[in-house]
Amino acid sequence: MTDLSCDLGFMKLANPVIAASGTFGYGIEMEPFLNLEALGAYIVKGLYLRPRPGNPPPRLAETPAGLINSIGLQGVGVEAFVASVLPRLRKYRTPLIVNVCGETEEEYAAVIEFLDKEDGIAAYELNISCPNIKKNGLCPALSPEATFKVVSSARKVSRRPVITKLSPNVTDIVTIALAAEEAGSDAVSLVNTFLAMVVDVDSRRPVLRNIFGGLSGPAIKPIALRMVFQVSRRLKIPVIGCGGIMTGRDALEFILAGARAVEVGTANLVDPQATLRIIKEIEEYCHSRGIERVSELIGSLILD
Amino acid sequence: MTDLSCDLGFMKLANPVIAASGTFGYGIEMEPFLNLEALGAYIVKGLYLRPRPGNPPPRLAETPAGLINSIGLQGVGVEAFVASVLPRLRKYRTPLIVNVCGETEEEYAAVIEFLDKEDGIAAYELNISCPNIKKNGLCPALSPEATFKVVSSARKVSRRPVITKLSPNVTDIVTIALAAEEAGSDAVSLVNTFLAMVVDVDSRRPVLRNIFGGLSGPAIKPIALRMVFQVSRRLKIPVIGCGGIMTGRDALEFILAGARAVEVGTANLVDPQATLRIIKEIEEYCHSRGIERVSELIGSLILD
Amino acid sequence: MSLIERNGRVVAHEAWGEYHLLGIRAPAIAKIARPGQFLMLQVNSSGFPLLRRPISVHHCEDDRVEVFFKVVGTGTVLLAAKRPGDKIDLIGPLGKGFTIPGQPAAAPVVLVGGGRGIAPLRFLAHELKAKGHLPIIFYGGKTKQDLPLTAYLQPEGFELFLATEDGGLGFHGLITELLEREIPRLKPSRLYVCGPEGMMRRLAQLNQRWSIPAEFSLEAKMGCGFGVCYGCVWLIRHGVAAEWTRICQEGPVFPGEVIIWEAQA
């Protein structure tokens, strides 16, 4: 039996596989397909203080080995979440992470203050990197200063660990990750989606009503992996890798490159049991090589 | 008969399809497979002032719908190019564009001054965006200042049009494109490759000896297209689109988004006649829709 | 309740030009599927294309579900290449189907299928009949090549109204024109509609005059099919308010009065 446990310092997980925000609904929708107890942790859909309508459709476009979405963070808002969702999730021992969104620094803090009153939440993931809200994909994660401000104000109010989710749409992701660390973030997760678009040459229109959306899936994996490698060599806090992970081998690439845990996103849409399969494949990899603890692999990439 | 001609202002092309640098050798290697006269233009492999050994292998890794390369601009240098390659290319009427590389501002200028003495070259493409040379993919195209400096010094010495090739590994590609325009660039081409990596979980090593390489192919198309759309709405000079173009429909997406011409790269490796097929497919698209001039389509994307 | 069938097996394949009918062995799904529900089919094993494809349950018999589809792109091309014996991974049944009133009315019920939109209606027609309703099927397309299922629906004894835009079979014109003529005469107690968006819109328009209780089966590009991605929304009335609503969860079938057609691109 391989020891799959994963220590994020502020939080211990049964295994390093986390369901990524926005691809796992509010968790409840996945109950027909898997036992949430089997996961390392799961992150629910991005939540703002108030309900949000989201963007008009079409919201999805498929690309080679990728998916572009412009959902626009449609969501029920924290109150409805606490009233009707959270009670149904409390029965699970698996750590629940809430993906926190905001238009302003204050809104992030307000969402956290509201949720801090409730139990049954293990940590917050600050979504400062969604490309689907402002024009041209603007978001705090594009600048170290904005990142520092949002993270430190969130960090001040929160009684729970804060994970900062970074954007790949930047020149120098290390500087931004360092800003999050400096601001007191307990961990960083990367990457969110790449700002992208597709054109329908028949209608001569953008496929997405919103013109731009966020690219995810296997197509982005090599870029996400490079960023995780760069960031994990410079930060002291844990790095959670994300981007195009479909298999256990994909997850292991991120772990070898320095990630302590991984988030699985788009794969959940293709196969609602993808996370379970990935956990199994990681275990098989370790078992067949006599690796007793998956944690031994973290950042163990051989460079010469 | 559709009019496929493409007017870049400083240069007229028979059609908008250009073979991208590094995927077409020095042109000569493609002679067994296609008549260079059929192309809009072709860009030879990046040239430095002196010969370059390039990076140690493995230099290639295949990814979902993508290819990562770390060739490291192995090349014969300008002297050998002028002595043994250029004479064999002069017989073609198709515009030959030389992809110009340099470690320093001065080297770019020196390469241009050397080549300016020769005829049979139509324009220069400044490769300020190769991620395979310096550590962490550093290159001038990552900053507006560095871009401005390299381009203006090249522009000063050159008696020929200068196209600046931009990097996608940036937070704000519009600002960098504007810097190139301000520096006197006659056009911009985008995108070059995305800094990326792959890990071999069996050997626990990076697949590429160089660790990082540049990602190209269909995987990057939606991001490249978004950047071309953003840039072409802000610049006065022509924009040449590039990134994952495999078919005529792909090329048309870039043209509708604002590109005057397109560069085809990785597709040449998969099918040495890809450029010919793409030209044919563009023509068929126009013909079947009664579009007389492909130029009518440039930037004609319908937004509402 | 939705299930994942990893070992679905193609047991039958029939083709009429671009239209295909696949029989897939998937006992657990076949047992519980209802008319109007759909499946998410993994069209390939190589990981390309990335997403599953939503396809309606066309029919159920013992341990087999049947799907009827038209080839329109990459995914349906791969699906059309499936042969008996091939494996297929599918999720279903998904979504909420058509409602079948408990009490049969004296008046008939009318089913309207445009092109591939006929897919969910054959199953529905059989269920309605079994419950004592009198289903009448309107089936339209561009040419007679678009009406391959007449080959089943006729022998199965359903009252059929056919329409083709080129007049090659049945009424010469749009299915909606034929309905305009026939509905006032048939005075159906219900309408069940599935087809191209334009056709459904037009019918919703006409029905403002008739105001017959009507249900429409909607389509959108789907990321998951089981409610987690929020990619498949239509603007739907919930009481006074209108919300972007996941058709994979609350649909794909909706009563006409709650659908806000104008909101769709």
Add this chain to the structure above:
Amino acid sequence: MSLIERNGRVVAHEAWGEYHLLGIRAPAIAKIARPGQFLMLQVNSSGFPLLRRPISVHHCEDDRVEVFFKVVGTGTVLLAAKRPGDKIDLIGPLGKGFTIPGQPAAAPVVLVGGGRGIAPLRFLAHELKAKGHLPIIFYGGKTKQDLPLTAYLQPEGFELFLATEDGGLGFHGLITELLEREIPRLKPSRLYVCGPEGMMRRLAQLNQRWSIPAEFSLEAKMGCGFGVCYGCVWLIRHGVAAEWTRICQEGPVFPGEVIIWEAQA
């Protein structure tokens, strides 16, 4: 001169476990291919995987080229799924093959194939024989499952030395150990080698003692196969200097003395 055959057709398929032999109808290529040259095969039509796969010319007969390959990943899995009648797009012949001396020597020539490395050697053996040379084939693998081509090479009357690491067939040990024993006795005038990098390195080492003129067929991941991407390099001596050299253009076959083995990862 290389050609693109868009309409290559699979005309034969034979399989032994992970090893497969495909006959492909490609007249123009079959006419000019030489031993040691290779083809770039488009393993799929869906665009996945992206790149073609390099495979040696295993044999040529009239209008057909044959390839012999081992399934190791995505591309070879798809290739192994090809059946007679399937279409395949291929480019070839590519690269520089083995050199066949005009004047046959009295001494034999030895061909060494490790596992799938046997692929280019059958064609070579036939050509050598036709030119009056005396080819002796050393064929090694882990188990006897790795030596399927004995089924052809034996009846074709070639002198064969077999080796398996588990002793299941022929010499019990590494092919290089068998060569160590036999070469001094056979005193061949030439060596032709294709196989795993480790095996070839070891043989190059041994040959420093024997110093027999030897040619090795090298492998690298290939982006194009026709010299434009510079992805397939090995460090090769050119006189005094050493250069990263495209094996798809100047190789894949090189004389042992110019190959700098240490440079490879």
